[in-house]
Amino acid sequence: MTAFSIVLLAMIAAFLGMRLYSVLGKRTGHEQEPVLPRERSTTPPVRLDDGDTPPSMLAAAPDASGLVYEPAAEAGLRQLLATDRSFDAGRFMEGAEAAYRMISEAYWKGDRDTLRDLCDKDSYEAFVAAIEARAARGETLDNRLIGIDSAKITAVDLDRNEARITVRYRADISAVTHDADGKLIAGSMSDASQTDDLWTFRRQIGSSDPNWLLDEIEAA
Template sequence: MEILFFAVVAALILGRLYQVLGQNRGAEPPPMRQPPPFGLSKSATQSVDESSIGDEEAKVTDFPVRDYDGPTEAGLKAIQSAVRGFDVSSFLAGARNAYEIIVTAYGSGDEETLRDLLSQEVFSAYQVAMDERRAANAPKIEVIRLGDSKILDAELDGKIARIDVAFSSDLADGGDGLRAADEIWTFEKSVDARDPNWLLSAVRTA
């Protein structure tokens, strides 16, 4: 995990952004929307305005960590013990929502949307990449299809909860056809943070 975390250096991120996000084809992206707080069980999000919760998240059924066995079970249990109300299914639904928002915001150069969704290191790298896209008059990006997502790794590193999620999608950027994007995104948050959202802290090819 340490290798993955430090892989968020600008060179790696910029390379992946330009090769994967920057080269996909499609139509005009939908208006920006803020993601709901994610990673929390329904009982822990009752105070959140229900109108802000996406349809996908509302349809997800909560299930305990014991139902998500395998190599990630220990890490998820540790996170659940440290993050009040943490729920695996709600986290995945929120992560999928965040994926679409982040890709679309990056593709349209929407820095304000990205600012609250990315770690400082990733945000700085995205700013540089978006400047390059604007200079090249690159088209906007849209997520045409988001396939299954899967948690690959999870850990509680001191006060930092960190979860790797694999995404497979088809992206479009105004040209002909689609481009497949298979990536692993690392989300993290401080267990003491009042903000319920997780931040994107690293991206690498799946």
């Protein structure tokens, strides 16, 4: 997938807002205190705000696709958790993976209604411009997200009341382009390519809006 920078005002349609609300950090008041698991597995989660956590539990984890965050992001995650007690890294990553799929598929399909719901004015217009340029060439995309091989938080930055989280996605995508006559001009449905992109999400800390906004996309 071509990497490009965008500012995305995420999940403002009622259905999508509710969907991402449930996976990007919603808390009902009945869960345990926020934790920051290093892996999505049955391994006991690691609390980054617990001074009694053994040093061995905070050591850099091995490089594996199940990791929630990379060691370089740990300090920023500590700071975020100390500032926003409602944050849950595991839930954030579940929502971030869902957002990756929804946003990608909406763009590939040229689904303007969905993009309008997901984007602010500038980013919506950027998407529309790309879709219209594609249509002017008489091209259509038949892209498929085969799977997300790895999704990890690589950086966390706090600036005043805004948090920014960068996620690195490695995914297999089958990218196929057809011309106006339906002739295959690029790609192959049987030969997926691996992408390596960085998506940065942002959110106002303490905001009543639970949604994280996609701020930019770039190649890793």
